[in-house]
Amino acid sequence: MKVVILxxxxxxxxxxxxxxxxxxxxxxxxxxxxAGPGTAQCVECQTGKILWTERLEGGEGWGSVVLAAGRLYxxxxxxxxxxxxxxxxxxxxxxxxxxxxxxxATPAVSDGQIFLRTAKHxxxxxxx
Numbered sequence: 163m164k165v166v167i168l169x170x171x172x173x174x175x176x177x178x179x180x181x182x183x184x185x186x187x188x189x190x191x192x193x194x195x196x197a198g199p200g201t202a203q204c205v206e207c208q209t210g211k212i213l214w215t216e217r218l219e220g221g222e223g224w225g226s227v228v229l230a231a232g233r234l235y236x237x238x239x240x241x242x243x244x245x246x247x248x249x250x251x252x253x254x255x256x257x258x259x260x261x262x263x264x265x266x267a268t269p270a271v272s273d274g275q276i277f278l279r280t281a282k283h284x285x286x287x288x289x290x
Contacts, residue, residue, distance in 0.1 A: 183196030183226070184226070186248055192207035192208060193207060193213075194207055195229075197218065197226075197227050200218055201216060201217055201218060201223070202216050202227075202236065202246060203215045203216075204249075204250055204253070213250050213251075214253050216253035218238065219244075219258065220238040220244050220260070221239055223236045223239075223244075224238060224239045225265070225266070225267050226268040228268060228271055229248065229271075230269075230271040231274075233245050233248075234247070236269075237269055238265070239266060240264060241260060241261035241263050241264050241280050242258055243257075243259045243261065244258050245257040261283075261285065263280045265279060265280045267279040267280075274289070275287065276288070
């Protein structure tokens with residue numbers, strides 16, 4: 163799986179709220195994984211067909227979706243980070259982590275670490 167930026171001719175459904183999604187090439191498929199107001203979504207880029215849309219229990223997604231270690235991360239305005247698998251077949255929630263305070267930031271990834279900013283703190287999450 164590799165991350166790609168798609169050029170002209172990509173058919174993505176229009177909506178009023180459009181945070182940045184992440185484009186992934188999986189075999190011949192080009193997919194957009196996106197999180198909008200309270201939902202996560204997978205879209206087939208070539209056709210614009212929505213493959214699945216699922217409600218995120220952590221609340222309204224605010225930041226952009228990021229990919230790290232084969233997982234997708236998005237943090238809600240309530241400060242809940244949802245972690246899910248980049249699978250075009252089905253939505254699979256792997257974890258929900260409540261930071262305990264609001265966040266309006268996109269998770270940042272660097273050198274195997276994930277940085278999460280909330281209203282009062284900056285967290286760094288990494289494996290030992």
